[in-house]
Amino acid sequence: MSDVLLSVKNLEVTFKNGKENFTAVRKVNFDVHEGESFALVGESGSGKTTIGRTIIRINPATKGEIFFAGQKISGIIDRELDTYVIRNIQMIFQDPMASLNERATIDYIVSEGLYNFGLFKDENERREKVFKALNDVGLLEEHAERYPHEFSGGQRQRICIARVLAMEPKFIIADEPISALDVSIRAQVLNLLHDLKNKRGLSYLFIAHDLTVVRYFADRIGVIHQGELKELATAEELFARPLHPYTRSLLSAVPMPDPDVEKHKSLLIYDPSVHEYAQEGPSWREVFPGHFVLANSKEEVEYRAAFTTNSPSRR
């Protein structure tokens, strides 16, 4: 496997609201390798967006550390590293209707990051970079003079991507980039992200709640529930051998385009009380090579037994 680009270690994020504390993320560990798409999947409020925002430092990490290209980027960092992190980690937001400055031209929006770091010699070079970014996402040069409200949702999300591309980052956090889009243009944006990854060797942290999308897009998937990572495996492995009951319930909720199957499908509902953690608490265990689950030793044996007879490719 290639080098580790981003490494999240024992991350914990707590929000303080007066006297009440709310821990949105606890003890989360994962690595993202260079050129990899890593997906975080979970239901609303599971803390997946918080993880993304903590990496890009909108939210501070309460405990734990985040490393990017070998350097610690959580906590207080010096100016030089700050610039390095901003230039190399960028974020695509969920709602393209809300994440563009309505009073600025596309030209300004796309070159905002370039202005911030003086990433151009002269006006010509800046224009060139803006046009290139727009072309890369399938937009026209004439769009530079337009305002965001003149574009459709899919176009706007591509403008968001162009703005990120202009910074030439190594790592992109995509926070549910297609959940606010029409089904018809989701594929357009996903394909674009996929192409860009191959062309530029980008790495993604892809945050989603839709497993089908993630299966198509991601190399590895982490399943998160109530702020805890429950299971982590390659996309293929996770769909073939879903071990954790929560992962299984998520998979059972995926709609099938076949009415017969859909009619007789039994939905699994995840009930945390199935775990018997009174005597032995869960820990992060590698059940199969590269396939991690949050389980105790009894569960680990059960999980392994359930899938040893099945070959992963047949399921």
Added chain:
Amino acid sequence: MAKTAERFAFATFDVLQSERIAGPRYSYWKSVFQTFFKRKTAIFWLALLLSLTLMSFIQPLISGYDPAVAPNINTPSTWYQKPSAEHWFGTDDRGNDLWDVVWSGTRMSLSIAFIAAAINIGAGILVGAVWGYSKRLDPILLAVYNVVSNVPYILRSMMLMYIFGRGFWQMILAMTITGWLSIAFFIRTQVMIIRDREYNLASRCLGTPLKRMVTRNILPYMVSVIATLIYQEIPGLINTETILSYLGIGLPSTYPSLGRMIDVYWSFVDTYPHMIVFPGVVMGLVTISFYVVGQLFADASDPRTHR
């Protein structure tokens, strides 16, 4: 067969063609003025506002009216004249032509209101923008605001006028020393509303410094809010000037102003009502035209009204 090949050719399909935007180019300020000038009432009141302002700044230069000089003070026949062809607004208790007095009074009141409003709104926007962003500054300024705003504005300016004494700059000082606070508070609230919107988070992720954040992300969203502030602030300050002068603590008697006129002429309201009606009407027209023009402009500067 050959004929069809000539007549028909395959159309090429250009994917990018679907991305093209057919509509005309949008420009924010052009649309603002287009929307504004589409309304006849807007044109009428703007014209009235401009002519009143111009008149009050030009006419006193021609008339050379000076309240310290009363050339007709010793010719009682020129006193208390009713409006006529010679004296359009009549004359006052010292034989001054009211037409001259009204315009120099309006000029003085407008000057004070313009200067004080510029200071209040400028300082208010500046402080308010930083106030809305800074978590450290917020409790301090909030405490100051709570203490100061507990005292009514008019009482505050009265107290300050007693401290500074009567005069033009003293009055501007009295109006501005605490006047910017309420505007800053208003702007702070507006900034807080749009501060954490997603596009601002996006700018933060791009490393945009606070200064550009305020000028490019926050202020452009507040054009209509600022227009509203201006059209409320200027008539408000004209009123404050009038009230302070009417209470006898505003401008000294060597200055003409709308407030001074109402203060001096109020004793003749029963006998010679024209002396109070004309300054009152001019002041009313100035105030109303500010309100109407300001409100229509604030509406026009909201992009939701464009097209």
